[in-house]
Amino acid sequence: MIRFAVLGYGFMGVTHAGQIKRHPQAELVAVVESNPDKIKQSTQGNLGDAPEKNLLQGVAVYPTLGELLRRENIDCVSLCLPTHLHRALAVEALEAGRSVICEKPMALTLEDCDEMIAAAQHNRATLIIAQCLRFWPEYEKLKQYIDSKELGALQSLLLRRVSAPPFWSGADSWFAVAAKSGGCLFDLHVHDVDFIHYSLGRPSAVFSQGLSTASGLNHSVLTQYEFAEPLLCMAEGSWNYPLGFKMSYTAVFEKGALEYDSSRTPTLTLTRSGAQAPEPVAVEPGDGYSREYDYFISCLQRRQAPQRITPASARQSIEIALAEAQSMETREKIRL
Ligand SMILES: NC(=O)c1ccc[n+]([C@@H]2O[C@H](COP(=O)([O-])OP(=O)(O)OC[C@H]3O[C@@H](n4cnc5c(N)ncnc54)[C@H](O)[C@@H]3O)[C@@H](O)[C@H]2O)c1
Numbered sequence: 001m002i003r004f005a006v007l008g009y010g011f012m013g014v015t016h017a018g019q020i021k022r023h024p025q026a027e028l029v030a031v032v033e034s035n036p037d038k039i040k041q042s043t044q045g046n047l048g049d050a051p052e053k054n055l056l057q058g059v060a061v062y063p064t065l066g067e068l069l070r071r072e073n074i075d076c077v078s079l080c081l082p083t084h085l086h087r088a089l090a091v092e093a094l095e096a097g098r099s100v101i102c103e104k105p106m107a108l109t110l111e112d113c114d115e116m117i118a119a120a121q122h123n124r125a126t127l128i129i130a131q132c133l134r135f136w137p138e139y140e141k142l143k144q145y146i147d148s149k150e151l152g153a154l155q156s157l158l159l160r161r162v163s164a165p166p167f168w169s170g171a172d173s174w175f176a177v178a179a180k181s182g183g184c185l186f187d188l189h190v191h192d193v194d195f196i197h198y199s200l201g202r203p204s205a206v207f208s209q210g211l212s213t214a215s216g217l218n219h220s221v222l223t224q225y226e227f228a229e230p231l232l233c234m235a236e237g238s239w240n241y242p243l244g245f246k247m248s249y250t251a252v253f254e255k256g257a258l259e260y261d262s263s264r265t266p267t268l269t270l271t272r273s274g275a276q277a278p279e280p281v282a283v284e285p286g287d288g289y290s291r292e293y294d295y296f297i298s299c300l301q302r303r304q305a306p307q308r309i310t311p312a313s314a315r316q317s318i319e320i321a322l323a324e325a326q327s328m329e330t331r332e333k334i335r336l
Pocket residue numbers: 007008009010011012013032033034035038045063064080081082083085103104105130132168169187
């Protein structure tokens with residue numbers, strides 16, 4: 001049994017708590033939350049109502065990680081804090097010898113990523129970044145088609161991720177502060193950045209255009225990724241969508257097109273070359289959150305370092321996102 005504590009009981013904290021509670025090999029021992037009201041409040045996020053009811057029955061609540069570590073015997077911390085706090089609290093937990101599953105983005109600077117990696121290495125503790133798209137069934141299917149070449153080579157990939165502004169914790173939300181969330185680029189679009197990096201490798205260059213507020217908060221980004229092979233790749237992220245959230249992609253291969261839209265049923269279709277109509281594509285059950293937890297817990301139980309997302313690979317995705325920020329600012333293509 002892996003004993004967990006969730007840090008930050010906001011939208012994602014509730015989501016992680018739900019995953020821990022449903023898993024037969026995991027126990028939710030404690031929650032760390034600095035705002036006591038959050039424990040009672042209902043929370044909302046971009047995927048609808050979070051199922052928080054009864055999750056905290058029998059679960060201890062602490063105001064700080066230090067106090068939790070003094071009082072409870074836990075194996076692993078699920079870090080669901082605002083992004084600018086990831087480094088400090090991940091390092092504190094890793095230094096105490098605990099495993100950490102940290103929400104994306106890993107951090108907003110490479111220096112912070114490096115400190116987290118060093119803390120994991122020095123303490124021989126496991127660190128995984130919860131880039132849930134690597135585990136999302138429709139994205140897993142896309143990677144399978146890319147790797148297997150069943151439909152021939154991938155010719156173009158277009159990814160979109162659009163959302164209403166994620167200010168569910170109020171008008172003074174940390175999401176609205178560029179230095180805390182990194183704006184849409186680091187908060188939302190980073191999912192697609194990481195998936196592109198995971199499935200296609202490191203691009204040789206990026207060219208980005210974006211829209212930002214006067215205070216420097218990015219809320220829209222459009223990036224073109226250059227690769228050595230003849231492959232067109234582009235991704236859009238936006239916090240300007242009027243309502244809710246949706247993600248989608250169109251992948252055109254030599255012998256067919258795979259198309260995903262989270263707002264459509266069926267979500268995933270394949271149109272083979274010469275076919276008269278698209279066919280629905282079946283995917284594995286669950287979602288990115290349940291599948292990443294299943295994977296992470298099985299790694300912890302087998303005492304194996306997670307290979308599907310290493311801290312070094314998550315850091316490289318931050319490096320690409322930083323290049324995109326630089327491209328937006330300079331209006332130039334940035335080589336990686
Ligand atoms: N994977 C995904 O799909 C996804 C979706 C949304 C957010 N996220 C990421 O998850 C992280 C958290 O986002 P969220 O939407 O849950 O934010 P949130 O604002 O809803 O929740 C953060 C919680 O942390 C608490 N907190 C702040 N400082 C604290 C401290 N020092 N100690 C203890 N508690 C503290 C806040 O009171 C709040 O309850 C961010 O990094 C975000 O980018 C990921």
